[in-house]
Amino acid sequence: MSFHLARFILQFGISSRTASINSSSGYYHLLFNPNKRKFTATAIPTAQKSSKEELLVVVGGGAAGVYGAIRAKTLAPNLDVLVVEKGNPLSKVKISGGGRCNVTNGHCSDIKILAEQYPRGHREFKGSFFDMHGPADTMSWFTDHGVALKIEEDGRVFPTSNSSSSVIDCLLSEAKHRGVSLQNRKVVSSASVEAGGKFLLKLEKRTVSFVENVKADYLLIASGSSQQGHSLAAQLGHSIVDPVPSLFTFKIADSGLAELSGVTFPKVEVKLKLENILRNTPHLTQVGPMLVTHWGLSGPVILRLSAWGARDLFSSGYKGTLIVDFVPDLHIEDMKSILNRHKHKYAKQKALNSWPLGFSLTKRFWKYIVDREGLIGDALWASISNNSIVSIAHLLKHCAFEITGKGQYKDEFVTAGGVPLSEISLNTMESKKCARLFFAGEVLNVDGVTGGFNFQNAWSGGYIAGTSIGELAAEATLEEGIL
Structure with missing residues (x-):
């Protein structure tokens, strides 16, 4: 099958706050905030297709996976992005907060205080993790994309609609707008790395006997606490801390x-x-x-x-x-x-x-x-x-x-366990054991206390992973364009 989507060319000019680039195929506009290292890019699609097709496969259509996919596609519109979800996308978002979706926590602006809300991760998160994308950034993102939010007395942040559908609709709409492909009722059952560095993935349909092989340039595992993600991580050289219930x-x-x-x-x-x-x-x-x-x-x-x-x-x-x-x-x-x-x-x-x-x-x-x-x-x-x-x-x-x-705890389920944080680079979410392999969310040995902190881990990890992948893909496109 083919995941060829509309191709875009994105060029970075980070020496000034705003850069405009003219080309024979269109006009491109890039905004850069040097304080937050965040890019917002809009581009006129070009009919010209790159000869080098690159694909990102995201395992898991939850908060971390969808958020990361959107971020990667935003920075690298030329990148094909496929999200594979074994069930319904964003199912945990739907039931969280009693169906209201506790998006994040608005009372932890201090990173050290925020990090202390994570029994697994409180030491590591005192670094740059939340500085790159914290609760305020999450709230800004959803507000900018049309989801009005409110902070309750205890710090929990909910959509003013009091419905998780507002968050789900926003994410799925943005993913569709960016050109992210989402396939559910499928599982990535195995993963290996070819000699050339590409990932060879086996996708299986859950309801029928159907198997397909997909080659990916980037792999983001954001499968939550499921055994699927842990198995893939182990196949690619990672150790796993046995998961146990939390919360x-x-x-x-x-x-x-x-x-x-x-x-x-x-x-x-x-x-x-x-x-x-x-x-x-x-x-x-x-x-x-x-x-x-x-x-x-x-x-x-x-x-x-x-x-x-x-x-x-x-x-x-x-x-x-x-x-x-x-x-x-x-x-x-x-x-x-x-x-x-x-x-x-x-x-x-x-x-x-x-x-x-x-x-x-x-x-x-x-x-x-x-x-x-x-x-x-x-x-x-x-x-x-x-x-x-x-x-x-x-x-x-x-x-x-x-x-x-x-x-x-109601219908929500959080575990302690997964891929050790020592085996990834938190400033990129890339594996230290396998190049172009990334992780985000609860597949890692991270869990937060109640109050929106588990979702914040998902948004932060997904954003950082998506940024890293998007920048790599955009750089590859730029280099190919120069050659």
């Missing part, structure tokens, strides 16, 4: 807690204790909102903790102890004093119906604490002993829950 809820065997399903806590501190982890790991302590579910505990703070503890939880069989501080802004001695003052002020009231408002607890949860402490339901505050006061304070500061397993 999940905790199952808790506590009938009393199950009765609190739906209760939320704006701010708690949680610590994860595992038998196989004896050292004190700072990242296994997190602070944030928590939600009680009918199976256990969820919410941003639990999801962040599950991400940082993903590998340790996997090796422990998802068994451990969770220590929750329900009043993290108060010292335990202050809490004892507050409880004692409350006891004397409301001595004739039932302990079950009266509690310090400064603790910001719901009646349902206060009943849980009273029951767990073993107090009789109609006991008056006057009868509460000093020992019980100390015990209640300690329970609110160090409430232990036994983790019996992991749940799921």
